[in-house]
Amino acid sequence: MTQSGRGFERNDQGSATFGGVELQRLLAKSRCSTPVYFYDLSGIESQVRSLSEAFGSASHLIAYAVKANSSASVIRTITEAGAGVDAVSGGELMLARHLGVPSRKIVLSGVAKRDDEIDLALAEDLLALQCESVGELSRVAERAKLQGTRARVSIRINPSVEIDSHSHIATGHDAAKFGTALRDLPVAFSLIAERSTHLSLVGMSTHVGSMLKKPNAYLDSARAVCVCARDALTQGHHLEYVDFGGGFGIDYGDGPAAPPAQFATQALALLNEEGLGNLKLVVEPGRSLVGAFGILVSKVIQEKSSGQRRWLMIDAGMNDLLRPALYQASHRIEDIDVPPGTTEYQVVGPVCESTDDFGPHSFSRIPSYVVLRDAGVYAFTMASEYNARPLPAEVFVKGGVIVHENPSPGVNAWVESRLRA
Numbered sequence: 001m002t003q004s005g006r007g008f009e010r011n012d013q014g015s016a017t018f019g020g021v022e023l024q025r026l027l028a029k030s031r032c033s034t035p036v037y038f039y040d041l042s043g044i045e046s047q048v049r050s051l052s053e054a055f056g057s058a059s060h061l062i063a064y065a066v067k068a069n070s071s072a073s074v075i076r077t078i079t080e081a082g083a084g085v086d087a088v089s090g091g092e093l094m095l096a097r098h099l100g101v102p103s104r105k106i107v108l109s110g111v112a113k114r115d116d117e118i119d120l121a122l123a124e125d126l127l128a129l130q131c132e133s134v135g136e137l138s139r140v141a142e143r144a145k146l147q148g149t150r151a152r153v154s155i156r157i158n159p160s161v162e163i164d165s166h167s168h169i170a171t172g173h174d175a176a177k178f179g180t181a182l183r184d185l186p187v188a189f190s191l192i193a194e195r196s197t198h199l200s201l202v203g204m205s206t207h208v209g210s211m212l213k214k215p216n217a218y219l220d221s222a223r224a225v226c227v228c229a230r231d232a233l234t235q236g237h238h239l240e241y242v243d244f245g246g247g248f249g250i251d252y253g254d255g256p257a258a259p260p261a262q263f264a265t266q267a268l269a270l271l272n273e274e275g276l277g278n279l280k281l282v283v284e285p286g287r288s289l290v291g292a293f294g295i296l297v298s299k300v301i302q303e304k305s306s307g308q309r310r311w312l313m314i315d316a317g318m319n320d321l322l323r324p325a326l327y328q329a330s331h332r333i334e335d336i337d338v339p340p341g342t343t344e345y346q347v348v349g350p351v352c353e354s355t356d357d358f359g360p361h362s363f364s365r366i367p368s369y370v371v372l373r374d375a376g377v378y379a380f381t382m383a384s385e386y387n388a389r390p391l392p393a394e395v396f397v398k399g400g401v402i403v404h405e406n407p408s409p410g411v412n413a414w415v416e417s418r419l420r421a
């Protein structure tokens with residue numbers, strides 16, 4: 001059972017359901033073959049709405065981190081519920097604009113924006129370009145001068161806060177490449193003042209990292225943003241917003257996480273305590289809005305035993321879902337038809353790499369199909385075609401009905417693309 005909405009559940013007979021419908025029925029109706037991602041758009045929508053409600057009448061923007069899941073159906077679902085977008089590349093920005101997301105509901109983040117990406121952001125007149133260093137502020141001023149415009153910028157600070165998460169997804173500590181160091185802020189402020197014809201400081205922002213299960217570290221980094229925002233106001237900059245970033249965690253089977261609404265309520269309270277309640281509060285969630293509402297369905301190819309070892313080989317690999325290989329992340333893997341049992345198998349994919357291994361999972365029999373749970377984010381967006389494996393298919397479900405399908409491009413398209421190289 002997911003915290004709100006539906007996603008993956010089991011019915012009274014023990015078979016898997018998705019978005020309230022038997023998964024086997026959805027599979028039979030779909031024209032996509034495995035490996036295939038399913039997304040529950042209704043679940044995603046209710047998740048966004050419950051986060052929005054937590055802000056009440058306070059001025060706010062939920063800037064959905066598109067890198068988490070960039071399918072049009074998902075972005076539309078989220079933005080039609082009132083959210084905007086946090087983009088980290090020109091491509092993500094273009095996609096959001098194609099989907100009709102208003103410019104002033106988009107921020108462009110990213111640690112090393114290219115000149116063409118800066119130019120695009122300036123032409124689109126976004127809520128802000130979130131700058132991550134003094135050097136970048138100066139480059140943005142130059143580009144704005146060339147375009148004869150004034151850039152709306154925020155300074156993304158590195159709050160110097162450690163979080164309890166995998167080291168690869170912690171971004172707000174001293175050794176991270178992200179953000180402007182606090183000691184560089186005076187120089188950043190004077191640069192903006194000097195180049196005020198081409199730079200206007202409208203926000204202060206941060207993103208401390210991902211998979212935060214409790215709000216503590218989030219609030220610590222938010223407090224650092226507030227201190228910097230007050231400095232900026234004292235120096236006469238006309239700030240419009242503070243952005244505390246994303247990073248709200250989800251339960252991958254290892255224990256519950258505080259719901260996004262709890263982060264929002266506490267962030268708002270902090271903003272008021274800090275005397276900044278007149279500013280807009282921006283948050284940048286990705287994972288928490290979509291993660292639990294996506295699954296990857298895979299067919300079992302065969303089992304293999306050797307001595308005490310038992311492997312279950314499935315047709316999804318690390319190219320389809322990279323998180324276990326990259327972060328030692330664990331996704332629950334279950335038989336579609338029956339609940340987990342007690343016989344442990346090492347579940348592995350077909351890719352010729354030892355890290356193509358989804359870890360040990362327990363079954364009551366050899367399944368025909370398995371579901372890899374909580375695969376809504378950083379899953380399809382991180383997929384590759386390694387080993388000549390075409391990108392996986394995607395199926396979008398709303399109100400228990402398939403509303404859209406994006407089949408895999410297939411192996412012939414892959415061969416053709418390589419023949420052109």
Ligand code: LLP
Pocket residue numbers: 065068086109110169207209210211245246247248284285286287288323327377378
């Ligand atoms: N804002 C910025 C500037 C970010 O860099 C990120 C994520 C987010 C917002 C959204 O964070 P979220 O709410 O989704 O935690 N591939 C990793 C996660 C990398 C996160 C990168 N930045 C994973 O699979 O766990």
